[in-house]
Amino acid sequence: MLKLQLHTSRLSRKALLGIVIAGTAIPASIAFSAESRVLVDGKSIPVSGAHETVARVLRAAGVELRDSDEVTPPLDTTVTDGAVIRVSRVQQTSVTEDRPVPYRVVVQAALGKRSPRHPTVTRPGRAGITRVTTETRIVDGQTVATTVREQQVLRPAVDLIVTSRAPWKLGSRGVYTGKKTLTVSASAYDPGVGSCGKNASGRTCTGQRAGYGVVAVDPTVIPLGSKLFVPGYGYGIAADVGGAVKGNRVDLGFNSRSAALQWGRRRVVLRVVD
Numbered sequence: 001m002l003k004l005q006l007h008t009s010r011l012s013r014k015a016l017l018g019i020v021i022a023g024t025a026i027p028a029s030i031a032f033s034a035e036s037r038v039l040v041d042g043k044s045i046p047v048s049g050a051h052e053t054v055a056r057v058l059r060a061a062g063v064e065l066r067d068s069d070e071v072t073p074p075l076d077t078t079v080t081d082g083a084v085i086r087v088s089r090v091q092q093t094s095v096t097e098d099r100p101v102p103y104r105v106v107v108q109a110a111l112g113k114r115s116p117r118h119p120t121v122t123r124p125g126r127a128g129i130t131r132v133t134t135e136t137r138i139v140d141g142q143t144v145a146t147t148v149r150e151q152q153v154l155r156p157a158v159d160l161i162v163t164s165r166a167p168w169k170l171g172s173r174g175v176y177t178g179k180k181t182l183t184v185s186a187s188a189y190d191p192g193v194g195s196c197g198k199n200a201s202g203r204t205c206t207g208q209r210a211g212y213g214v215v216a217v218d219p220t221v222i223p224l225g226s227k228l229f230v231p232g233y234g235y236g237i238a239a240d241v242g243g244a245v246k247g248n249r250v251d252l253g254f255n256s257r258s259a260a261l262q263w264g265r266r267r268v269v270l271r272v273v274d
Helices: 013-017 054-060 257-263
Strands: 034-040 043-049 070-072 083-088 090-101 105-109 120-123 128-139 142-155 160-164 180-189 214-216 227-230 234-240 249-253 266-272
Touching (some): 234 249
Parallel strands (some): 034 083
Antiparallel strands (some): 128 142, 214 249, 227 234
């Protein structure tokens, strides 16, 4: 039996299988030669020869596929001359972490004569904790997508409650809506000589009596007279300055030396109310 082997990329399979010699159809073992390229792992691998499908081209190129890899075009696709085959290495990673949930500041009107005259924190806030599971899709070493798959509340946040006879501006649901927030270093002082020196008069630069609720600020950052809210301290007014109070730093007034020392120095998010 005569066998005919042709290497061509210009004729279709249908045309080649229809070759007739002297009026007789020839059973042909035909090798279809095609030039293709495989893009994988940052390399471009040329492949030539008789490989009918993408899967066979990859085998000829010595490419080992993993279960998570993606191949374009699909493995069973018929290869044509000049075909480009791309192999993407895909990874899926899953991370579970506990994230803090900030508490809200809620201002409520004081009721009754025994209620505090000045804004007072009547219930401290507590941050919540949520366990979040995220999945990250990595293609050829590059992160292409991160998706939150599951969220579980381990501890709900507890609102900080401020009670005031004349509450300041509230949001639509009673939540504090200040005009400005600043991350500051908050130190503490008392009106006595321990904090203010032997010449302490007990009065601020604006003439107010120093003590709880009086805050020293840098006027170039926070204008004097501004109403402030400091988490863990409460409401106050910017009514004093200090030689060491520069930039994003404030000095919180307390009525006693022991209370000032107990506060120490903290980094807080200060809210300018008005």
